[in-house]
Amino acid sequence: MRKVAILGIGQTPVGEHWNKSMLELAGEAIFGALQDSGVETVDAIFVGNMLSGILEKQEHLGTLIADWVGMRGTEAVKIESACSSGAVAFRNGLIAVASGEIDKALVVGVEKMTDSLPGTTTAALATAADADWEIIHGLSFVGLNALIMQRYMFEYGWKHEDFASFSINAHANGVHNPNARFRAPISKEQYLKAHIIASPISILDSSPIGDGAAAALLVPADRVFSIEGKPKIIIAGSASATDSLAVHDRKDPLWLSAAEISAKKAYNQAGVTPDNIDFFELHDAFSIMAALSLEACGFAERGQGPRLALDDEITIQGRIPVATRGGLKARGHPIGATGMYQIVEVVQQLRGECGETQIAGAKIGMAQNIGGSGATIATHILRVE
Amino acid sequence: MEIARHWRLKKQRYALVGEVCPHCHAKLFPPRDVCPECGGEAKTPYTFSGRGKVYSHTTIYNAPEGFQEFAPYTVALVKLEEGPMVTAQLTDLGDQEVEIGMPVEMVTRRLRTDGDERGLLVYGYKFRPLELYQVAAAD
Ligand SMILES: [Zn+2]
Numbered sequence: 001m002r003k004v005a006i007l008g009i010g011q012t013p014v015g016e017h018w019n020k021s022m023l024e025l026a027g028e029a030i031f032g033a034l035q036d037s038g039v040e041t042v043d044a045i046f047v048g049n050m051l052s053g054i055l056e057k058q059e060h061l062g063t064l065i066a067d068w069v070g071m072r073g074t075e076a077v078k079i080e081s082a083c084s085s086g087a088v089a090f091r092n093g094l095i096a097v098a099s100g101e102i103d104k105a106l107v108v109g110v111e112k113m114t115d116s117l118p119g120t121t122t123a124a125l126a127t128a129a130d131a132d133w134e135i136i137h138g139l140s141f142v143g144l145n146a147l148i149m150q151r152y153m154f155e156y157g158w159k160h161e162d163f164a165s166f167s168i169n170a171h172a173n174g175v176h177n178p179n180a181r182f183r184a185p186i187s188k189e190q191y192l193k194a195h196i197i198a199s200p201i202s203i204l205d206s207s208p209i210g211d212g213a214a215a216a217l218l219v220p221a222d223r224v225f226s227i228e229g230k231p232k233i234i235i236a237g238s239a240s241a242t243d244s245l246a247v248h249d250r251k252d253p254l255w256l257s258a259a260e261i262s263a264k265k266a267y268n269q270a271g272v273t274p275d276n277i278d279f280f281e282l283h284d285a286f287s288i289m290a291a292l293s294l295e296a297c298g299f300a301e302r303g304q305g306p307r308l309a310l311d312d313e314i315t316i317q318g319r320i321p322v323a324t325r326g327g328l329k330a331r332g333h334p335i336g337a338t339g340m341y342q343i344v345e346v347v348q349q350l351r352g353e354c355g356e357t358q359i360a361g362a363k364i365g366m367a368q369n370i371g372g373s374g375a376t377i378a379t380h381i382l383r384v385e
Numbered sequence: 386m387e388i389a390r391h392w393r394l395k396k397q398r399y400a401l402v403g404e405v406c407p408h409c410h411a412k413l414f415p416p417r418d419v420c421p422e423c424g425g426e427a428k429t430p431y432t433f434s435g436r437g438k439v440y441s442h443t444t445i446y447n448a449p450e451g452f453q454e455f456a457p458y459t460v461a462l463v464k465l466e467e468g469p470m471v472t473a474q475l476t477d478l479g480d481q482e483v484e485i486g487m488p489v490e491m492v493t494r495r496l497r498t499d500g501d502e503r504g505l506l507v508y509g510y511k512f513r514p515l516e517l518y519q520v521a522a523a524d
Contacts, residue, residue: 120450122448133415138455140445146443147460198445246472249421
């Protein structure tokens with residue numbers, strides 16, 4: 001297998017883009033990545049997207065986007081795995097280039113969500129869970145995470161307020177990201193007073209949806225040269241794993257086994273341990289997911305994820321900074337695009353482009369994208385070579 | 386409308402019919418063709434008692450389309466006494482606070498209405514507090 005590098009990146013701000021279509025958003029991210037890479041054509045396009053069929057009544061998205069960006073004729077495909085569609089599409093692009101079959105793979109994650117009413121979006125998101133055995137009982141996506149959080153608090157004795165620092169940290173970092181959906185800090189008082197959506201989860205435990213697109217261009221590493229201000233960034237580790245779709249079918253609903261499996265594989269490929277990771281773009285769709293992800297990836301003991309947040313270990317100056325560009329909580333969670341935003345943000349950190357939230361001397365960054373409530377989890381480790 | 390889809394699940398939805406694995410004797414709900422415990426084929430029907438305990442619960446205020454008429458409502462993970470866990474709504478709660486570990490039993494209720502007043506009514510299992518019912522029945 002060939003070593004693969006990320007040549008260029010592009011993204012649109014996450015937001016309510018009422019004046020832009022799904023195709024325009026995808027195009028902006030793609031043209032950004034092509035310009036950043038200095039190339040005009042690619043050999044294959046991988047599109048990460050979950051909801052275009054349900055919300056935009058549009059499937060066959062890979063081909064549609066290829067044509068939209070002026071690459072009619074180029075191989076293209078849409079890849080769907082709920083909220084992890086972005087990272088799984090990225091991994092498919094990586095596999096294509098690593099195998100030698102494709103030389104230039106363009107991966108774009110895109111989601112258009114604000115054309116629909118909130119109830120419709122909530123129902124569409126719920127299709128990430130088990131339709132016959134979870135959704136028929138009125139469970140929302142928030143509800144699934146709430147069931148996990150409620151039991152977690154009971155099992156390990158945490159209070160709701162103990163999760164506040166995850167959201168406060170994400171918002172504090174999002175202030176400095178021009179592409180973030182929310183660029184205002186939040187206080188502990190605001191967190192404590194926030195309105196409950198599905199007990200114990202409040203609006204300030206939850207990431208906002210949004211429209212957005214992010215893209216990256218993958219090429220064989222031996223064709224890339226490090227230049228001033230734009231170091232060569234390679235993919236040192238990549239893995240994806242699954243668990244049961246339904247939370248009730250899991251051996252331990254409080255443990256993200258797919259995170260553990262994919263993280264361990266990625267660590268082995270990269271030849272690193274959690275101690276070597278300089279920062280971690282985790283999937284903080286809900287504050288409970290940030291805690292579980294830190295535990296399953298080896299940054300905290302089982303049941304002790306919130307401790308890292310309480311001790312300020314997740315801030316830019318902490319032991320393992322997370323959500324350095326705002327995370328899902330503040331940058332926003334445009335479902336199928338989210339995994340690609342994480343990749344783009346890791347690249348920005350490794351290039352030293354993050355200004356106020358730059359981690360000094362960052363050389364190894366990790367991204368983890370979670371589909372459903374933990375059913376598909378893809379982990380990537382990027383490093384400066 | 387998905388009539389056939391709901392009709393196919395009537396034994397599971399109305400009577401909690403799952404499976405018992407003939408190889409490792411694991412009780413399975415919902416039924417599936419491959420036993421997750423031993424990997425063997427599992428197709429022997431098994432009817433669950435319908436009794437269990439609340440493993441976790443949440444009250445949903447922002448409901449998905451199709452459930453907004455019920456909001457707020459409580460959904461739980463119920464650990465059945467035979468082992469498996471199921472997702473279901475809690476019902477007949479009255480003023481009772483829901484707690485983890487609370488004993489519950491299965492009842493049949495309307496789960497949702499598809500479409501307008503001429504739409505399909507989907508029935509299935511919900512769970513109600515076991516003690517509350519017994520006290521009420523004794524009065
Ligand atoms: Zn078995």
